[in-house]
Amino acid sequence: MAQKLLPKEDIPEEIEAASYALTLLKVAGVNTWDELETTPLQPKRRAALKDIVLDEDQRRILEEYRQIVRLVCVGPPMVTISVCETCGNVMAVCRSSSTKCRRPKGCAGKTMRASAAARVRIEE
Secondary structure, eight states, X not given: XXXXXXXXXXXXXXXXXXXXXXXXXXXXXXSBHHHHHHSOOOHHHHHHHHTEEOOHXXXXXXHHTHHHHTTOBOSSSOEEEEEETTTOOEEEEETTOOXXXXXXXXXXXXXXXXXXXXXXXXXX
């Protein structure tokens, strides 16, 4: 059963990359991108991962933001990415962290946090 990932609208590509990574890690049953690349997966997990169809833009985003993808961890603790809506500062954060920007220069912006991308069936 083929599936695709649905990005949220109007989010920075850094958030989009982390969102895709969280979903792919959960489907694969591993905690980190390094594990995904190096750990042999159980047959059911491998099949479920192969059923996810990434479009060209999604593959580009995962590759372009590879350093960000490597920071994401399903956990415990879960580590995701947040981006300040005001200054664009990118931070690795735990699930329960503050939504305030932590930029040392005193930015008062709020952050947007990545969560797992939704999966939907592709009609064949």
